[in-house]
Amino acid sequence: MTIEAKVLVVDDSRTSRMIVNKALQQLGCQTVEAASGREALDLMGRDSFDLVLLDIEMPEMDGLAVLRQMRATGDRLNTPVLVISGQEGNLDVVVAAIELGAEDFLPKPFDPTLFRARVASCVEKKRLRDTEIDYLRQMDKLSEAAMVMESGKFHPANLGLEAVAARPDSAGRLAAVFVEMATQVYDRELALQRNVRTLKGGAVLLLSGLLWGLVVPLSVMIYRENPLTLGVTFWSNLVAGLVCCGWAVATGKSLRITWSEFLFLLVWALIFGFSSVVLFEAAGRVSGIALSIIMAMQGFAVFAIAAVMRIEAPSLRRFIGLALGLVGVLALLLVREDGGALDGWGWMLIAMMVPILYGAIDILLAVKHPPTLDSVVSSGLVLVLSAVLVLPFALWRGHFFVLAAEPGLSDLLVAITGFCIGLCTVLYIRLIAMAGAVFGSQSAYAVTVAGIGWSVLLLGESLSLWTGFALVMIVSGLLLVGPKREAGNVEVEFRRKRKARLGKAITA
Amino acid sequence: MIDRRAIDRLYETVGSDPESLIEMIESFLEEGPVLVAQLAGAAAARDFVLMRRTAHSLKSNARDFGATRLGAHCAEIEEELRAGQEPDDAARRAATVGAEWQVVEPALRALAAEFGALA
Known part of the structure; x- marks a missing residue:
């Protein structure tokens, strides 16, 4: 049976080295020669060996000095050393060598x-x-x-145990079980986190939906009182903008922006x-x-624009959703609630521009929103800026009025609408931060349902069978279109029982 | 002259390969005269450290190849020097080793020839 090992042979005599070399090669070993102690240490520093056969009597640096040096550099202690000594042997030298860490001695001439x-x-x-050292390393x-x-916080993939878990030995089994348990803990924690986020998000979603839903019937009421839509737009957006900017300043955000951010x-x-x-006109x-x-329809608009721009992958399911939504829209257009006075074809189509424009804004934000710009700040500034942009048109068309000059229902409605838009914007941004964009996009349903509810309550409208059908189609379609899934690659916290005691045991 | 048992043991140690044995004998035939000359030089210069080390190397090789008497001469010198003695007849002792080498050398050549026939 051959011995597969890499052996370093250290002897100053060429003939002696040759004898040891040939004897080792005959056993199947691979050999490397060193003619001096210095050369041996040099080779050991560059390469690893399974065994060193070391002559004691050598000029300049003898075998004992080599052993001392090996001892001084701890990492070489793992290489066993056999010292070669004469038959009558100087016992003291052999003892000294063994005390310095040599494994044993080989008397010369060799007995095969x-x-x-x-x-x-x-x-x-x-x-x-x-094997022992390797095992201990795996245990480490x-x-x-x-x-x-x-x-x-941890993620099972970041525990660095893949290599250990793949080993066929007991350390491997232990690591595999550990990884499996860590994964289970991770999954449970993740599910818990999601549930908590869903619950918290659900509450904000409901509140945000109720407020957004109020904007549409309020707009309808404003138009009845005050059809100066450009002026209404100016004031409501200004109030909303001031609410957002005020919130941003109150939470310590700066309103300063760069030129490119302004554009x-x-x-x-x-x-x-x-x-x-358009919204106030259509209202x-x-x-x-x-x-x-x-x-x-905002959800459809987002999907359609994203699909055209190839931002998101379209699928059959999503197109079926889009088709269902269109059936709902058609039902809305065909069934006119108010016998012609309201819900004319033309105005329905014009009103549809609003969700499409909102969808375009969603895409613009997803693709171009500067990551450094705070969302509440940017929304607030946009609302104020939009009011400023509308102002000249309001003046030109004679739509401008001074809010609260003669306080009445109209002024109050405009102020409430502006306040609602501002607060909803802040709530919506908080919702996305808390529960994610996917969850946030679900607010469309809440807005629609709340809008219908408020319309029944405030405007005395009623939901006909056909309108109900349209609603079901659009909601089902939106569910199928679905939002983009968020990446789930997050770390979770490992909660332990008796935390302090375990911590002490580990540090001890 | 040459202890045949030592040669047989060495032969077995290298896997009973005649070529390996011949190679080792040839190496000793080259290294031996160098060591003998070094021993004489060290004795003449009364460099007893070098003399002891050289005697040690020569002794070790001599024993490997069964040159018992050569090994014994060298061992004697090594032991004395290790004990700290500084012999007055160092040159004569080195000359004895040189003379013994003259006897060992042809015997080693004969051995190489003998194993050469096996190779």
Whole structure:
């Protein structure tokens, strides 16, 4: 049986080295020669060996000096050393060598059987020691992973145990079980986090939906009292903008922006200002219920624009959703709630521009919103900017009025609408931060349902069978279109029972 | 002259490969005269450290190849020097080793020839 090992042979005599070399090669070993102690240390520093056969009597640096040096550099202690000594041997030197860490000695001239037995034994011990060291290293990794879990947030993929878990030995089994349990804890924590976010988000979603839903019937009421839509747009957007900016300042945000950020906000404000005017104009001609349902089309608009721009992957499911939504819209257009006075074809179509423009804004924000710009700040500035943009048109068309010059229902409605828009914007941004954009986009349903509810309550409208059908179609369609899924690659916290006690045990 | 048992043991240690044995004998035939000359030089210069080390190397090789008497001469010098003695007849002792080498050398060549026939 051959001994597979890499052995360093250290002897100043060429003939002696040759004898040891040939004896080792005959056993199957790979050999490297060193003619001096210095050369041996040099080779050991560059390469690793399974065994060193070391002559004691050498000029300049003898075998004992080599052993001392090996001892001084701890990492070489793992390599076993057999010292070669004469038959009558200087026992003191052999003892000194063993005390310095040599494994054993080989008497010369060599006895073939003894030579083989000592070399084999040393190599075997080295293998066992290597396995032991490797095992301890794996245990260290396991222990490090446990510390990571204990110290705070973790992700199973970041525990660094893949290599350990793949081992066929007991350390591997232990690591595999550890990873499995860590994954289970992770999944449970993640589910818990999601549930908490859903609950918290749900509450904000409901509140935000109730407020947004109020905007449509309020707009209808404003038009009845005050059809000066450009002036209404100016005041409501200004109030909303001041609410947002006030919130931002109150929460310590700066309203300072760069020139390129201003240009971005200007584009946004142009689209938003225009859509506001359209909304207030349509509010006079379309019933509150129909307008609320139309506003739910924002989700379709986002999907359609994103699909065209190839931002999101379209799928059959999403196109079916879009088709269902269109059936709902068609039902709305065909069934006119108020026998012609309201819900005319033309105004329905014009009203539909609003959710489409909102969808365009959503895409603009998703693609171009500067990451450094706070969302409440940018929304507030856009609202103020849109009011400023509308002002010249309001003046030109004679739509401008001074709010609260003669306080009446109209002024109060405009102020409430502006306040609602501002507060909703802040709430919506908080909702996205808390529960994510996916969850936030669900607010469209809440807005529509609340809008219908408010219209029934405030405007005395009623929901016909056909309008109900349209609502079901649009909501089902929106569910199918669905929002983009968020990445779930987040870290979770490992909660332990008796935290303090375990912590003490580890530090001890 | 040459202890045949030592040669047989060495032969077995290298896997009973005649070529390996011949190679080792040739190496000793090259290294031996160098060591003998070094021993004489060290004795003449009364460099007893070098003399002891050289005697040690020569002794070790001599024993490997069964040159018992050569090994014994060298061992004697090594032991004395290790004990700290500084012999007055160092040169004569080195000359004895040189003379013994003259006997060992042809015997080693004969051995190499013998194993050469096996190779």
